Amino acid sequence: xxxxxxxxxxxxxxxxxxxxxxxxxxxxxxxxxxxxxxxxxxxxxxxxxxxxxxxxxxxxxxxxxxxxxxxxxxxxxxxxxxxxxxxxxxxxxxxxxxxxx
Numbered sequence: 001x002x003x004x005x006x007x008x009x010x011x012x013x014x015x016x017x018x019x020x021x022x023x024x025x026x027x028x029x030x031x032x033x034x035x036x037x038x039x040x041x042x043x044x045x046x047x048x049x050x051x052x053x054x055x056x057x058x059x060x061x062x063x064x065x066x067x068x069x070x071x072x073x074x075x076x077x078x079x080x081x082x083x084x085x086x087x088x089x090x091x092x093x094x095x096x097x098x099x100x101x
Contacts, residue, residue, distance in 0.1 A: 008065070008072065008092070015080050016088050018072040026050060033062075034097055041065040041097045069093045 004027065008018040029046035042065055048058035069092050074085040 007075075008069070010092060010095075013088065013092070015076065015078040015083070017075040017077060018069060018089075018092065019075055020068045021071045021073070066093055 006020040008020060026047045026049070027045050028048050028050065030043065032041060032043045034041055042062055045061045045063070046058065047061065049056040069089055072089065074088050
């Protein structure tokens with residue numbers, strides 16, 4: 001099976017991708033959520049058998065985006081003067097999010 005990875009791209013930082021360090025094996029559904037009170041983002045993964053496979057275990061996993069940012073790998077799309085990997089992680093870690101509803 002091909003290796004699947006999760007990436008974070010934020011429109012404020014178009015020069016980098018963050019490769020998140022968790023397994024995406026057997027992900028069958030994904031959604032993002034926002035804790036409105038603290039404005040922290042998370043994502044939820046539903047994992048289980050892939051289409052065409054027989055029945056098997058299913059699990060639901062919630063990950064806090066902030067935790068994954070700290071251990072992510074920075075992939076440079078375009079290197080900007082003065083930016084380093086830790087600086088990018090720190091800026092994304094401090095971000096607060098809001099819904100547009």
